[in-house]
Amino acid sequence: MRTRVVVLGAGFGGLELTTILSSTFGEAIDVVLIDKADSFVFGFSKLDVMFGRQTPVQIRYSYTDIVKPGVRVVQSVVRSIDPAARRVVTDAGAFDADVLVVALGADYDVAATPGLAEGGHEFYSVVGATALREVLPRFEGGPAIVGVTGKTFKCPPAPSETALLLHDYLTARGRRSATEISLVMPFGTPVPPSPDTSQALLTAFAERGIRFVKDNVVRSLDPGRKVAVLQDGTEMPYALFLGVPVHRVPKVVAESGLAAPDGWIPVDKKTLATSFPGVYAVGDVNGVGTPKAGVFAEGAARVVAKALIAEIRGEAAPAAYDGAGSCYVEFGHDLVGRVDVNFLSGPKPTGTFRAPSEALVAEKKEFGSSRLERWFGRPR
Ligand SMILES: Cc1cc2nc3c(=O)[nH]c(=O)nc-3n(C[C@H](O)[C@H](O)[C@H](O)COP(=O)(O)OP(=O)(O)OC[C@H]3O[C@@H](n4cnc5c(N)ncnc54)[C@H](O)[C@@H]3O)c2cc1C
Numbered sequence: 001m002r003t004r005v006v007v008l009g010a011g012f013g014g015l016e017l018t019t020i021l022s023s024t025f026g027e028a029i030d031v032v033l034i035d036k037a038d039s040f041v042f043g044f045s046k047l048d049v050m051f052g053r054q055t056p057v058q059i060r061y062s063y064t065d066i067v068k069p070g071v072r073v074v075q076s077v078v079r080s081i082d083p084a085a086r087r088v089v090t091d092a093g094a095f096d097a098d099v100l101v102v103a104l105g106a107d108y109d110v111a112a113t114p115g116l117a118e119g120g121h122e123f124y125s126v127v128g129a130t131a132l133r134e135v136l137p138r139f140e141g142g143p144a145i146v147g148v149t150g151k152t153f154k155c156p157p158a159p160s161e162t163a164l165l166l167h168d169y170l171t172a173r174g175r176r177s178a179t180e181i182s183l184v185m186p187f188g189t190p191v192p193p194s195p196d197t198s199q200a201l202l203t204a205f206a207e208r209g210i211r212f213v214k215d216n217v218v219r220s221l222d223p224g225r226k227v228a229v230l231q232d233g234t235e236m237p238y239a240l241f242l243g244v245p246v247h248r249v250p251k252v253v254a255e256s257g258l259a260a261p262d263g264w265i266p267v268d269k270k271t272l273a274t275s276f277p278g279v280y281a282v283g284d285v286n287g288v289g290t291p292k293a294g295v296f297a298e299g300a301a302r303v304v305a306k307a308l309i310a311e312i313r314g315e316a317a318p319a320a321y322d323g324a325g326s327c328y329v330e331f332g333h334d335l336v337g338r339v340d341v342n343f344l345s346g347p348k349p350t351g352t353f354r355a356p357s358e359a360l361v362a363e364k365k366e367f368g369s370s371r372l373e374r375w376f377g378r379p380r
Helices: 012-028 045-050 126-138 158-172 195-208 294-313 358-376
Strands: 004-008 030-035 071-075 078-082 087-090 093-096 099-102 107-109 142-148 179-184 211-213 218-222 227-230 235-237 240-244 246-248 279-281 324-332 335-342 350-357
Touching: 004 012, 004 093, 012 030, 012 071, 012 099, 012 294, 012 358, 045 126, 045 158, 099 294, 142 158, 142 218, 142 235, 158 179, 158 195, 158 240, 158 324, 195 211, 195 324, 195 335, 195 350, 218 240, 294 324, 324 358, 335 358, 350 358
Parallel strands: 004 030, 004 099, 030 071, 099 279, 142 179, 142 240, 179 211
Antiparallel strands: 078 087, 087 093, 107 246, 218 227, 227 235, 324 335, 335 350
């Protein structure tokens, strides 16, 4: 009998896992990939959209393009997950699994930051980034804040990238000298595991006159007075507020009993297995201890794929997950740097920095197009 694998969420984690299982087993496996959306979007494309480098249509890759042996893609909302029975209920019916992989990512809770919806702009969703295409061209100057509102958020370099890209954007529009840019972050340095990356970013901020406000988060906005209130009570005036919203485990996961009371799904660090037999959690939805980023979701999916392949073939279990990944960092001035981080191999996270270059711009492009080729069969 074919092993039934049900994958919840067709993001970085779900797409990578599905692709490996299909290319390994073809029709000999039964994979159902479920997502409520009709298309995939790279996280970093939201920056391209907000700053007008790409349109919202250009960044979407339709799930109907996924034609893989052994794989059925179902567009539907997951309404409930029973991890003990490995049974999932969606708007398109119920699915029973031999192996269930939860890759539903992280949701945003804009309302958790009072005043953000009324007085600021989140740029982490496609909707938020798209709305900013109308706002940024009309911004004439004053204090601009790129502000993180929670301690855990996707792609820790993204707020720093946004501040640098905002500098370029306003410079090109002739509005930079009329604007003071500040970046509020919950860390002491921009990318804590990599002191070299952090130093390069701090130098770039200093060169451009961007103020780095460390070890703090924005708790609320007062739209009437146009001030952002930080965790320590400091008030910062703003004319433009670009916010990273509070992140939460998706509601359906919270209700399933899979998540820890205070957050994400606990997993075995080596295997990504949950405490329920045959149930794994990969990517942003888990609490494995790596940053919430696509490269880590993808790496976790590869480990689970290898484990399933070994199990089905009766082979030895694969090597443990190492929590390693490379993140590209937009430095502005049309250059991209890279940080290679490893979270789980040693006693503490380590990171290596590669300085911004045009070669890394090309490498980032290749990173995206290679995924599109693998996951969607798009020619490069
Ligand atoms: C501005 C920005 C820049 C970023 N830059 C980078 C970068 O340069 N490099 C990098 O590696 N990462 C980057 N990221 C982070 C990256 O996008 C995420 O970490 C990554 O997408 C996580 O993958 P995932 O598979 O865990 O979840 P996701 O890719 O978020 O996929 C989860 C899927 O689950 C679906 N879903 C959720 N709930 C339900 C439900 N109830 N029913 C059905 N479907 C559901 C969603 O529609 C979604 O498709 C960035 C993110 C942002 C916001």
